Amino acid sequence: MKIFSYIVIILIGASCSSDKEDYVPIENAALQFTVPANFPEPSYNVSLNPPTEKGFELGKKLFYDGRLSSDGVISCGFCHIQDFAFTHHTHIVSHGVGGALGTRNAQPLHNMAFMKEFTWDGAARHLDLQPIIPITAEVEMNETFSGIVKKLEDQPEYVKLFAEAFEDQKINPDNILKALSQFMIMMISANTKYDKIERNEGSVFTQEEASGFELFKSKCASCHQGTLFTDQSYRNNGLAIDPQYNDIGRNRVTGLAEDLHKFKVPSLRNIELTFPYMHDGRLKTLNDVLDHYSDGVVNSETLEPTFKRQDGTLGIPMTAEEKLQIIAFLKTLTDDDFLNDDRFSEF
Ligand code: HEC
Ligand code: HEC
The missing domain is CATH 1.10.760.10 (Cytochrome c-like domain)
Structure with a gap:
């Protein structure tokens, strides 16, 4: 899928009309858009x-x-x-x-x-x-x-x-x-270690990554869903309102009260490299992100119900070790081929 297949199309355009005898057809090649398996x-x-x-x-x-x-x-x-x-x-x-x-x-x-x-x-x-x-x-x-x-x-x-x-x-x-x-x-971007495992291309998770993946599926994948790591919905994941910007999020688009402070669930592909995190870049590291989910979730009208625990506390319970395992898994979403692909680079 990394290789462009070139199908040469000659755009004949107006070349048929006889009054344009010097018309030279422009050659342009179709690029194959291939959906990863x-x-x-x-x-x-x-x-x-x-x-x-x-x-x-x-x-x-x-x-x-x-x-x-x-x-x-x-x-x-x-x-x-x-x-x-x-x-x-x-x-x-x-x-x-x-x-x-x-x-x-x-x-x-x-x-x-x-x-x-x-x-x-x-x-x-x-x-x-x-x-x-x-x-x-x-x-x-x-x-x-x-x-x-x-x-x-x-x-x-x-x-x-x-x-x-x-x-x-x-x-x-x-x-x-x-x-x-x-x-x-x-x-x-579809050539990460995770993808190679999903497509049975010979890679295997380390034990830490495998444990992280299991934890991720139970604690995170309800929103960071599927192979794109987003269900493409808008949610409030409990960030405290930033008084500097007071960004109202999805509500800006719909005007609905129920959309206040909701933001699009981001894909987590290449997440190791896209710091700082969240819509306003307030969290510097993946550790900070997991600390947010375990201990930093703030309540509000539109907070995602999954963050409300039965004992009245907020967030996703995780031990320090579990956080490290989840981070190890998240790092399998880094796609070096994509990051170094000359087709997309400036020079
Ligand atoms: C209820 C839905 C939901 C759950 C569950 C959830 N997230 Fe998120 N996540 C979001 C939303 C929404 C954002 C964007 C919030 C914002 O920027 O205001 C986000 C942002 C992030 C970001 C920052 C991404 C970026 O590009 O800045 C990371 C990393 C992340 N989540 C990891 C996790 C992990 C790991 C878990 C499990 C421990 C998890 N999330 C659980 C909804 C969720
Ligand atoms: C000044 C910095 C800046 C420049 C210049 C810029 N962007 Fe962005 N881009 C952003 C920011 C910030 C966001 C998030 C915007 C938001 O949520 O309101 C974004 C979002 C996007 C998205 C949406 C991604 C998604 O997952 O939804 C696309 C696509 C995009 N930019 C493409 C472009 C293109 C194409 C150009 C040039 C025409 C461009 N950007 C120029 C900062 C920039």
């Missing part, structure tokens, strides 16, 4: 925006190009760094144009084709629409699509790439977003 069907409708060699190359170039921001510096890749599963390493909340501070921790980008909604509160309902948020947000890229189109039209390299990647050959918002999605849907 242990993954569910994608949510992204790949047939509506099938990735091609040129579309992917264009999407990658855009992803790493500061021209998408008003100061020419902040690219998508500025906040989404491959070595850390495309998170903004060391930044508790993201920094955008002019050093402006956001209020949320940059999410990892992997397996986006399998996600139904995007961002911590699900504000974006389609991957093709998601980049509009960072591009236009004042504290992120602070740019407009007309501004970007103008800048790209001045670059012969872009004019050529758009013409090669899309039938209508246009540099427009639609094609910019489609190219970005083609790049992001190819970013599949």
Whole structure:
């Protein structure tokens, strides 16, 4: 699945019309989008925006190009760094144009084709629409699509790439977003130790990891479910309300009282590298996360009922040893092939 299969498609386009005798058909190769054997069907409708060699190359170039921001510096890749599963390493909340501070921790980008909604509160309902948020947000890229189109039209390299990647050959918002999605849907992370075990490819858990997996299944997997490690629901996992941001979470999108302070259950793939943790990056280490679940859960109207124990205390009971076992298991979700995959790197 790591190998792109190239099926050469010759986009004949208008070449049939006889008045364009000098028309040279543009060659573009379809990229095979392969669903890993242990993954569910994608949510992204790949047939509506099938990735091609040129579309992917264009999407990658855009992803790493500061021209998408008003100061020419902040690219998508500025906040989404491959070595850390495309998170903004060391930044508790993201920094955008002019050093402006956001209020949320940059999410990892992997397996986006399998996600139904995007961002911590699900504000974006389609991957093709998601980049509009960072591009236009004042504290992120602070740019407009007309501004970007103008800048790209001045670059012969872009004019050529758009013409090669899309039938209508246009540099427009639609094609910019489609190219970005083609790049992001190819970013599949499915080659961890965990995956190799699940697919019977010869790996085995250590005893500590195996115990951690059992604990994980009983204590965590009700939300961090299945092979994506998220059921894609929105929950309140008992973080104390941060007076600085007072982020209302899912309620911002739905307006429903029952959604106050709920956030999307994050995938835990590559979790070893995506620190700091939680929507506002408040927890530095995986130890801190497990201490939160055992002793730090705070009550509120929308707290997930599973965190309310029968004796009236809150959280998920775990011994120190059990926490270490769970962490050992979580580290089997690190995908070195993905983190070092040249297809996705800037240089
Ligand atoms: C200033 C930092 C910053 C920049 C620049 C940025 N992002 Fe993000 N990205 C974030 C943050 C923070 C979030 C979480 C946003 C939220 O929950 O409101 C996020 C979320 C996302 C998500 C959703 C992931 C998920 O699992 O739901 C995608 C996709 C994404 N960004 C893609 C992009 C693309 C494409 C670009 C460039 C056009 C970009 N980002 C530019 C910081 C940034
Ligand atoms: C009731 C649902 C639920 C259960 C059970 C649960 N989690 Fe979570 N988890 C969440 C939600 C929701 C978030 C995001 C919260 C936020 O940022 O506000 C989260 C965040 C995390 C994060 C941070 C991820 C990131 O990208 O920042 C880690 C790590 C984590 N959980 C691990 C665990 C482990 C380990 C367990 C079991 C001991 C567990 N969770 C049990 C719902 C749950």
